[in-house]
Amino acid sequence: MKFKFLLFLVPLTVLLSCQDEDAIREKERLKNVEKSEVLFEKINKSWNFNAFSGSEEVRSILKNWNEWNDFSRELSQKPKSSINAFRKKAIALSKKAEALNNNVPEKFNNPQVKSRISIIVSQVHSLDLYINLDKIPAEKVVGIIPNINKGMQSLEAQFQEILRKEKIPLEQGESDMIKMLDTSRAIPSSKPILPVN
Template structure:
């Protein structure tokens, strides 16, 4: 009887020891995970530096009429502070504002070169949003994409500046009228095939004459 009690008592001590050891391992893993997340958060917080101000006067003026671009820049300006979850929410909001850039593009900028720059910018933002929502966040990749978003945004703004400057170039007097005259002349030319000259036809070849054509006496 005593032996059975000793056996049960020893087994309980062993189980308690195992549980304590497991708890210590779990606490150590939690501490390690918390430290890793802290490092990731600090790296992303440090690298989360968007160019949230217009780089030229053309973009500054464009923002006043291009609502989607203005909202996108405002979203970049608001930097999260406390948790990685806040950065994830902000990234999601930036992605939505970026996608909206392809809607309601002002007529002056509704050009292939602007549309292509917007699509590249959207791609970079969505990649950043995807990486920051992974369970194991690659913080270096997220920071790298922040830089790439800045690069594409600057390229877009420079393209806006180019189109704005082109729109300011005055059209020379009479240029529009000349273009219209050339266009009207081109439309007025009848699409009538030329008749072959009998004098240059090969020997033995007769020209086919349309009886409906006017003859010169």
């Protein structure tokens, strides 16, 4: 009799414990869905990149820079559906930002522009890194977006500065002085270089 009772009690206990585990799993799933929705709303609210608003002259130079146009287009398109859409967008932005170092227009191909591009690239890589973690640190993702906007503004200001400086006329003799400062034009030394003992 006791044996039959035990045979009945063991499956009943297993059945009840499985139902408890299912209820716990369902609660965890609902918590994760809620966290994901809150995270999506927070990132969606702050995912606003400033459009490039350079002068007509700057835009006319940049229109032939395909990498810049691809990056700007990618930056202006905001994901709408889910966190995974933001993750895919961050990956695409990272690839497009990496390509910015290619084919820079001759007028803007200088160390000041290159350094600002490097800053933007590193910030976009950081955004890509943080948003693709298993547990997304929303504060860090939200904090990087204004930094990318500042980097874009700095790059835009540098473009404007280059064009402004280009319009300043040279003073009399200034071009000769610039040529004299160019070390690549220096006369090579005729003295033989002695080996150091």
